[in-house]
Amino acid sequence: MKLYDCAAASSPRRVRIFAAEKNIALEKIAVDLASGEQLGADFREINPDCVVPVLELDDGTRICEVFAICQYLEEFKPQPVLMGRTPVERATISMWNAKIDQQGFFATADAYRNSVKWLKNHALPGPHEFDQIPELAERGRKRVGLFHEMLNRRLEGREFVAANVYSIADISAMVVIDFAATIKIGLPDDAVDLGRWYEQVSSRSSSGA
Protein backbone atom coordinates (compact mmCIF):
# COMPACT_ATOMS: atom_id res chain seq x y z
CA MET A 1 0.00 0.00 0.00
CA LYS A 2 1.12 3.53 -0.78
CA LEU A 3 0.47 6.65 1.24
CA TYR A 4 0.49 10.02 -0.49
CA ASP A 5 2.02 12.01 2.29
CA CYS A 6 3.64 15.25 3.41
CA ALA A 7 6.04 15.08 6.33
CA ALA A 8 5.13 18.55 7.63
CA ALA A 9 1.35 18.18 7.48
CA SER A 10 -0.90 17.20 10.37
CA SER A 11 -3.51 15.07 8.60
CA PRO A 12 -1.12 12.54 7.05
CA ARG A 13 0.79 12.44 10.35
CA ARG A 14 -2.34 11.00 11.97
CA VAL A 15 -2.27 8.14 9.48
CA ARG A 16 1.48 7.62 9.85
CA ILE A 17 1.16 7.29 13.63
CA PHE A 18 -1.84 4.98 13.31
CA ALA A 19 0.07 2.71 10.90
CA ALA A 20 3.20 2.79 13.08
CA GLU A 21 1.20 1.64 16.12
CA LYS A 22 0.02 -1.32 14.06
CA ASN A 23 3.41 -1.90 12.49
CA ILE A 24 1.94 -1.60 8.98
CA ALA A 25 4.55 -0.64 6.39
CA LEU A 26 3.36 1.98 3.92
CA GLU A 27 5.30 3.12 0.89
CA LYS A 28 5.33 6.89 1.28
CA ILE A 29 5.07 9.21 -1.69
CA ALA A 30 5.92 12.77 -0.73
CA VAL A 31 3.65 15.50 -2.06
CA ASP A 32 5.22 18.94 -1.79
CA LEU A 33 2.37 21.03 -0.41
CA ALA A 34 4.61 24.09 0.04
CA SER A 35 5.24 24.35 -3.70
CA GLY A 36 1.61 23.60 -4.59
CA GLU A 37 2.20 20.13 -6.05
CA GLN A 38 -1.24 19.06 -4.75
CA LEU A 39 -2.89 21.59 -7.08
CA GLY A 40 -1.16 20.30 -10.22
CA ALA A 41 -2.77 18.10 -12.87
CA ASP A 42 -0.92 14.95 -11.80
CA PHE A 43 -2.08 15.03 -8.21
CA ARG A 44 -5.62 16.03 -9.16
CA GLU A 45 -5.82 12.66 -10.86
CA ILE A 46 -4.95 11.05 -7.52
CA ASN A 47 -7.30 13.19 -5.43
CA PRO A 48 -9.46 15.90 -7.00
CA ASP A 49 -9.81 17.48 -3.55
CA CYS A 50 -6.06 18.24 -3.72
CA VAL A 51 -5.28 17.09 -0.18
CA VAL A 52 -3.19 14.42 1.52
CA PRO A 53 -3.30 11.78 2.92
CA VAL A 54 -4.47 9.36 0.24
CA LEU A 55 -4.07 5.61 0.74
CA GLU A 56 -3.62 3.64 -2.46
CA LEU A 57 -4.27 -0.08 -2.27
CA ASP A 58 -2.38 -2.60 -4.38
CA ASP A 59 -5.34 -2.85 -6.79
CA GLY A 60 -5.27 0.92 -7.31
CA THR A 61 -8.28 1.76 -5.12
CA ARG A 62 -7.75 5.10 -3.43
CA ILE A 63 -9.11 6.10 -0.05
CA CYS A 64 -9.01 9.69 1.20
CA GLU A 65 -9.94 11.24 4.55
CA VAL A 66 -8.05 10.33 7.70
CA PHE A 67 -10.81 8.49 9.55
CA ALA A 68 -11.77 6.41 6.51
CA ILE A 69 -8.14 5.45 5.89
CA CYS A 70 -7.74 4.43 9.53
CA GLN A 71 -10.96 2.37 9.36
CA TYR A 72 -9.46 0.47 6.43
CA LEU A 73 -6.13 -0.07 8.21
CA GLU A 74 -7.97 -1.24 11.35
CA GLU A 75 -9.66 -3.96 9.32
CA PHE A 76 -6.48 -4.74 7.36
CA LYS A 77 -4.59 -5.41 10.60
CA PRO A 78 -6.87 -5.48 13.62
CA GLN A 79 -4.16 -5.71 16.30
CA PRO A 80 -3.49 -3.65 18.32
CA VAL A 81 -7.07 -2.39 18.31
CA LEU A 82 -7.15 1.40 17.97
CA MET A 83 -10.82 2.00 17.13
CA GLY A 84 -12.62 0.02 19.82
CA ARG A 85 -13.25 -3.54 20.95
CA THR A 86 -17.04 -3.46 21.41
CA PRO A 87 -19.87 -1.59 19.68
CA VAL A 88 -20.11 0.94 22.52
CA GLU A 89 -16.37 1.45 22.64
CA ARG A 90 -16.18 1.86 18.86
CA ALA A 91 -18.97 4.46 18.92
CA THR A 92 -17.39 6.29 21.87
CA ILE A 93 -14.00 6.48 20.19
CA SER A 94 -15.61 7.65 16.95
CA MET A 95 -17.55 10.29 18.89
CA TRP A 96 -14.42 11.61 20.56
CA ASN A 97 -12.53 11.61 17.29
CA ALA A 98 -15.32 13.71 15.75
CA LYS A 99 -15.30 16.14 18.70
CA ILE A 100 -11.52 16.52 18.37
CA ASP A 101 -11.88 17.18 14.64
CA GLN A 102 -14.58 19.78 15.07
CA GLN A 103 -13.49 21.54 18.24
CA GLY A 104 -9.75 21.08 17.79
CA PHE A 105 -8.59 20.37 14.26
CA PHE A 106 -10.94 22.66 12.34
CA ALA A 107 -10.45 25.45 14.89
CA THR A 108 -6.68 25.17 14.53
CA ALA A 109 -6.93 25.00 10.76
CA ASP A 110 -9.08 28.17 10.79
CA ALA A 111 -6.47 29.94 12.90
CA TYR A 112 -3.59 28.69 10.76
CA ARG A 113 -4.97 28.98 7.25
CA ASN A 114 -6.48 32.43 7.77
CA SER A 115 -3.28 33.97 9.07
CA VAL A 116 -0.13 32.50 7.51
CA LYS A 117 1.21 34.47 4.58
CA TRP A 118 1.79 31.58 2.19
CA LEU A 119 -1.94 30.67 2.18
CA LYS A 120 -3.18 34.18 1.39
CA ASN A 121 -5.56 33.00 -1.36
CA HIS A 122 -5.95 29.45 -0.08
CA ALA A 123 -7.71 29.83 3.25
CA LEU A 124 -9.34 26.46 2.61
CA PRO A 125 -7.62 23.33 1.35
CA GLY A 126 -8.65 22.19 -2.09
CA PRO A 127 -8.61 23.43 -5.66
CA HIS A 128 -10.66 26.61 -5.13
CA GLU A 129 -9.25 29.97 -4.05
CA PHE A 130 -10.66 31.58 -0.94
CA ASP A 131 -9.40 34.76 0.68
CA GLN A 132 -8.30 34.70 4.27
CA ILE A 133 -10.80 36.02 6.85
CA PRO A 134 -8.86 37.57 9.75
CA GLU A 135 -11.85 37.30 12.12
CA LEU A 136 -11.91 33.57 11.47
CA ALA A 137 -8.25 33.27 12.46
CA GLU A 138 -9.02 35.10 15.68
CA ARG A 139 -12.09 32.94 16.35
CA GLY A 140 -10.00 29.84 15.70
CA ARG A 141 -7.40 30.82 18.30
CA LYS A 142 -10.10 31.40 20.88
CA ARG A 143 -11.64 28.02 20.11
CA VAL A 144 -8.31 26.21 20.43
CA GLY A 145 -8.07 27.59 23.97
CA LEU A 146 -11.55 26.26 24.75
CA PHE A 147 -10.57 22.92 23.21
CA HIS A 148 -7.58 22.62 25.52
CA GLU A 149 -9.78 23.39 28.53
CA MET A 150 -12.35 20.82 27.43
CA LEU A 151 -9.72 18.11 26.94
CA ASN A 152 -8.18 18.91 30.31
CA ARG A 153 -11.55 18.39 32.01
CA ARG A 154 -12.07 15.15 30.11
CA LEU A 155 -8.68 13.79 31.15
CA GLU A 156 -9.17 14.36 34.87
CA GLY A 157 -8.70 10.90 36.37
CA ARG A 158 -8.35 9.30 32.93
CA GLU A 159 -5.34 7.79 31.19
CA PHE A 160 -6.69 8.17 27.62
CA VAL A 161 -9.16 10.45 25.86
CA ALA A 162 -11.90 8.11 24.70
CA ALA A 163 -11.51 4.62 26.16
CA ASN A 164 -9.42 2.95 28.84
CA VAL A 165 -6.89 2.05 26.17
CA TYR A 166 -4.89 4.15 23.71
CA SER A 167 -6.93 4.84 20.58
CA ILE A 168 -7.20 6.90 17.42
CA ALA A 169 -8.72 9.67 19.56
CA ASP A 170 -5.42 10.03 21.44
CA ILE A 171 -3.55 10.21 18.13
CA SER A 172 -5.91 12.87 16.80
CA ALA A 173 -5.77 15.00 19.92
CA MET A 174 -1.98 14.85 20.16
CA VAL A 175 -1.52 15.81 16.52
CA VAL A 176 -3.97 18.72 16.84
CA ILE A 177 -2.10 20.00 19.89
CA ASP A 178 1.19 19.88 17.97
CA PHE A 179 -0.47 21.63 15.01
CA ALA A 180 -1.64 24.47 17.27
CA ALA A 181 1.88 24.77 18.72
CA THR A 182 3.14 25.70 15.22
CA ILE A 183 1.14 28.92 15.52
CA LYS A 184 2.26 29.43 19.10
CA ILE A 185 -0.83 28.22 20.90
CA GLY A 186 0.57 26.10 23.70
CA LEU A 187 -1.13 24.14 26.44
CA PRO A 188 -2.27 26.24 29.40
CA ASP A 189 0.10 25.96 32.37
CA ASP A 190 -2.74 25.00 34.69
CA ALA A 191 -4.02 22.20 32.42
CA VAL A 192 -2.34 19.57 34.57
CA ASP A 193 -4.24 16.52 33.37
CA LEU A 194 -3.88 17.48 29.73
CA GLY A 195 -0.16 18.05 30.23
CA ARG A 196 0.32 14.66 31.92
CA TRP A 197 -1.56 12.85 29.15
CA TYR A 198 0.29 14.79 26.44
CA GLU A 199 3.68 13.82 27.86
CA GLN A 200 2.65 10.20 27.95
CA VAL A 201 1.25 9.89 24.42
CA SER A 202 4.08 11.96 22.95
CA SER A 203 6.65 9.61 24.46
CA ARG A 204 5.38 6.66 22.38
CA SER A 205 7.80 5.84 19.58
CA SER A 206 4.96 6.12 17.04
CA SER A 207 4.72 9.86 17.67
CA GLY A 208 7.80 10.41 15.53
CA ALA A 209 6.27 8.66 12.53
Place this chain on the structure above:
Amino acid sequence: MKLYDCAAASSPRRVRIFAAEKNIALEKIAVDLASGEQLGADFREINPDCVVPVLELDDGTRICEVFAICQYLEEFKPQPVLMGRTPVERATISMWNAKIDQQGFFATADAYRNSVKWLKNHALPGPHEFDQIPELAERGRKRVGLFHEMLNRRLEGREFVAANVYSIADISAMVVIDFAATIKIGLPDDAVDLGRWYEQVSSRSSSGA
Protein backbone atom coordinates in the same frame (compact mmCIF):
# COMPACT_ATOMS: atom_id res chain seq x y z
CA MET B 1 -33.04 3.50 23.20
CA LYS B 2 -33.82 7.22 23.36
CA LEU B 3 -32.91 9.88 20.87
CA TYR B 4 -32.58 13.48 22.01
CA ASP B 5 -33.95 15.11 18.91
CA CYS B 6 -35.26 18.26 17.27
CA ALA B 7 -37.70 17.85 14.39
CA ALA B 8 -36.47 20.94 12.53
CA ALA B 9 -32.73 20.24 12.78
CA SER B 10 -30.61 18.58 10.11
CA SER B 11 -28.20 16.55 12.24
CA PRO B 12 -30.81 14.55 14.17
CA ARG B 13 -32.73 14.08 10.91
CA ARG B 14 -29.77 12.10 9.57
CA VAL B 15 -30.09 9.71 12.50
CA ARG B 16 -33.88 9.50 12.20
CA ILE B 17 -33.63 8.51 8.53
CA PHE B 18 -30.84 6.02 9.26
CA ALA B 19 -32.93 4.38 11.99
CA ALA B 20 -36.06 4.39 9.80
CA GLU B 21 -34.20 2.56 7.01
CA LYS B 22 -33.29 -0.12 9.55
CA ASN B 23 -36.71 -0.10 11.17
CA ILE B 24 -35.21 0.63 14.58
CA ALA B 25 -37.68 2.25 16.96
CA LEU B 26 -36.23 5.12 18.98
CA GLU B 27 -38.04 6.93 21.75
CA LYS B 28 -37.72 10.57 20.75
CA ILE B 29 -37.21 13.31 23.30
CA ALA B 30 -37.74 16.73 21.74
CA VAL B 31 -35.21 19.43 22.63
CA ASP B 32 -36.44 22.92 21.78
CA LEU B 33 -33.41 24.46 20.08
CA ALA B 34 -35.36 27.60 19.10
CA SER B 35 -35.94 28.53 22.74
CA GLY B 36 -32.39 27.60 23.78
CA GLU B 37 -33.29 24.50 25.79
CA GLN B 38 -29.97 22.91 24.72
CA LEU B 39 -28.08 25.63 26.61
CA GLY B 40 -29.90 25.05 29.90
CA ALA B 41 -28.48 23.19 32.88
CA ASP B 42 -30.63 20.09 32.35
CA PHE B 43 -29.49 19.45 28.79
CA ARG B 44 -25.87 20.26 29.60
CA GLU B 45 -25.97 17.22 31.84
CA ILE B 46 -27.02 15.18 28.81
CA ASN B 47 -24.49 16.69 26.41
CA PRO B 48 -22.07 19.42 27.53
CA ASP B 49 -21.61 20.34 23.86
CA CYS B 50 -25.27 21.48 23.86
CA VAL B 51 -26.18 19.82 20.57
CA VAL B 52 -28.52 17.11 19.32
CA PRO B 53 -28.67 14.28 18.37
CA VAL B 54 -27.72 12.24 21.43
CA LEU B 55 -28.47 8.52 21.56
CA GLU B 56 -29.08 7.16 25.04
CA LEU B 57 -28.77 3.41 25.48
CA ASP B 58 -30.86 1.46 27.97
CA ASP B 59 -27.93 1.34 30.42
CA GLY B 60 -27.65 5.14 30.29
CA THR B 61 -24.59 5.32 28.02
CA ARG B 62 -24.81 8.36 25.78
CA ILE B 63 -23.40 8.65 22.29
CA CYS B 64 -23.16 11.98 20.47
CA GLU B 65 -22.11 12.84 16.91
CA VAL B 66 -24.12 11.62 13.94
CA PHE B 67 -21.55 9.25 12.44
CA ALA B 68 -20.77 7.63 15.80
CA ILE B 69 -24.47 7.12 16.54
CA CYS B 70 -24.99 5.54 13.13
CA GLN B 71 -21.99 3.25 13.65
CA TYR B 72 -23.62 2.03 16.84
CA LEU B 73 -27.01 1.50 15.16
CA GLU B 74 -25.31 -0.34 12.26
CA GLU B 75 -23.87 -2.83 14.73
CA PHE B 76 -27.08 -2.99 16.76
CA LYS B 77 -29.06 -3.98 13.67
CA PRO B 78 -26.81 -4.77 10.72
CA GLN B 79 -29.55 -5.17 8.10
CA PRO B 80 -30.06 -3.44 5.76
CA VAL B 81 -26.37 -2.55 5.58
CA LEU B 82 -25.93 1.23 5.29
CA MET B 83 -22.22 1.61 6.05
CA GLY B 84 -20.63 -0.95 3.74
CA ARG B 85 -20.35 -4.70 3.23
CA THR B 86 -16.57 -5.05 2.79
CA PRO B 87 -13.55 -3.19 4.20
CA VAL B 88 -13.10 -1.20 0.98
CA GLU B 89 -16.79 -0.36 0.75
CA ARG B 90 -16.89 0.68 4.41
CA ALA B 91 -13.88 2.96 3.94
CA THR B 92 -15.30 4.41 0.71
CA ILE B 93 -18.65 5.20 2.31
CA SER B 94 -16.92 6.73 5.33
CA MET B 95 -14.75 8.82 2.98
CA TRP B 96 -17.76 10.14 1.10
CA ASN B 97 -19.60 10.86 4.31
CA ALA B 98 -16.62 12.91 5.50
CA LYS B 99 -16.44 14.81 2.19
CA ILE B 100 -20.15 15.58 2.43
CA ASP B 101 -19.71 16.83 5.99
CA GLN B 102 -16.78 19.05 5.15
CA GLN B 103 -17.72 20.35 1.72
CA GLY B 104 -21.49 20.33 2.22
CA PHE B 105 -22.68 20.33 5.80
CA PHE B 106 -20.09 22.68 7.32
CA ALA B 107 -20.35 25.04 4.35
CA THR B 108 -24.14 25.18 4.72
CA ALA B 109 -23.86 25.62 8.47
CA ASP B 110 -21.43 28.52 7.93
CA ALA B 111 -23.88 30.15 5.53
CA TYR B 112 -26.83 29.56 7.84
CA ARG B 113 -25.42 30.30 11.27
CA ASN B 114 -23.58 33.43 10.18
CA SER B 115 -26.64 35.03 8.62
CA VAL B 116 -29.91 34.16 10.39
CA LYS B 117 -31.04 36.71 12.94
CA TRP B 118 -31.85 34.30 15.76
CA LEU B 119 -28.23 33.08 15.96
CA LYS B 120 -26.66 36.54 16.16
CA ASN B 121 -24.39 35.60 19.08
CA HIS B 122 -24.34 31.88 18.42
CA ALA B 123 -22.58 31.53 15.09
CA LEU B 124 -21.27 28.18 16.29
CA PRO B 125 -23.27 25.47 18.04
CA GLY B 126 -22.33 24.83 21.64
CA PRO B 127 -22.21 26.64 24.95
CA HIS B 128 -19.88 29.48 23.91
CA GLU B 129 -20.96 32.71 22.26
CA PHE B 130 -19.44 33.66 18.95
CA ASP B 131 -20.41 36.64 16.81
CA GLN B 132 -21.53 36.08 13.27
CA ILE B 133 -18.95 36.72 10.54
CA PRO B 134 -20.76 37.94 7.39
CA GLU B 135 -17.82 37.00 5.11
CA LEU B 136 -18.10 33.45 6.40
CA ALA B 137 -21.78 33.32 5.44
CA GLU B 138 -20.87 34.50 1.96
CA ARG B 139 -18.02 31.99 1.67
CA GLY B 140 -20.40 29.26 2.83
CA ARG B 141 -22.91 30.04 0.08
CA LYS B 142 -20.19 29.91 -2.55
CA ARG B 143 -18.96 26.58 -1.21
CA VAL B 144 -22.45 25.08 -1.25
CA GLY B 145 -22.60 25.85 -4.98
CA LEU B 146 -19.26 24.09 -5.50
CA PHE B 147 -20.53 21.16 -3.41
CA HIS B 148 -23.56 20.76 -5.67
CA GLU B 149 -21.31 20.81 -8.76
CA MET B 150 -19.00 18.23 -7.22
CA LEU B 151 -21.87 15.90 -6.32
CA ASN B 152 -23.35 16.28 -9.78
CA ARG B 153 -20.06 15.17 -11.35
CA ARG B 154 -19.84 12.25 -8.93
CA LEU B 155 -23.35 11.06 -9.75
CA GLU B 156 -22.83 10.95 -13.50
CA GLY B 157 -23.62 7.35 -14.41
CA ARG B 158 -24.10 6.38 -10.76
CA GLU B 159 -27.22 5.48 -8.81
CA PHE B 160 -25.82 6.31 -5.36
CA VAL B 161 -23.14 8.61 -3.98
CA ALA B 162 -20.62 6.24 -2.41
CA ALA B 163 -21.35 2.61 -3.27
CA ASN B 164 -23.60 0.73 -5.66
CA VAL B 165 -26.19 0.53 -2.90
CA TYR B 166 -27.95 3.18 -0.84
CA SER B 167 -25.84 4.19 2.15
CA ILE B 168 -25.36 6.72 4.92
CA ALA B 169 -23.61 8.95 2.35
CA ASP B 170 -26.88 9.29 0.42
CA ILE B 171 -28.70 10.19 3.63
CA SER B 172 -26.07 12.80 4.54
CA ALA B 173 -26.04 14.39 1.09
CA MET B 174 -29.84 14.56 0.84
CA VAL B 175 -30.16 16.15 4.28
CA VAL B 176 -27.45 18.71 3.49
CA ILE B 177 -29.23 19.65 0.25
CA ASP B 178 -32.49 20.16 2.15
CA PHE B 179 -30.65 22.21 4.79
CA ALA B 180 -29.23 24.51 2.09
CA ALA B 181 -32.72 24.90 0.59
CA THR B 182 -33.85 26.52 3.86
CA ILE B 183 -31.56 29.45 3.06
CA LYS B 184 -32.66 29.45 -0.56
CA ILE B 185 -29.72 27.66 -2.11
CA GLY B 186 -31.32 25.25 -4.53
CA LEU B 187 -29.85 22.71 -6.90
CA PRO B 188 -28.53 24.17 -10.15
CA ASP B 189 -30.95 23.61 -13.06
CA ASP B 190 -28.23 22.02 -15.16
CA ALA B 191 -27.21 19.53 -12.45
CA VAL B 192 -29.14 16.75 -14.14
CA ASP B 193 -27.53 13.78 -12.44
CA LEU B 194 -27.77 15.36 -9.02
CA GLY B 195 -31.43 16.18 -9.64
CA ARG B 196 -32.23 12.63 -10.73
CA TRP B 197 -30.50 11.14 -7.69
CA TYR B 198 -32.14 13.66 -5.35
CA GLU B 199 -35.62 12.79 -6.62
CA GLN B 200 -34.92 9.13 -6.10
CA VAL B 201 -33.54 9.27 -2.56
CA SER B 202 -36.16 11.81 -1.47
CA SER B 203 -38.94 9.49 -2.59
CA ARG B 204 -37.93 6.84 -0.04
CA SER B 205 -40.39 6.72 2.83
CA SER B 206 -37.53 7.16 5.33
CA SER B 207 -36.94 10.71 4.08
CA GLY B 208 -39.95 11.88 6.06
CA ALA B 209 -38.56 10.54 9.34
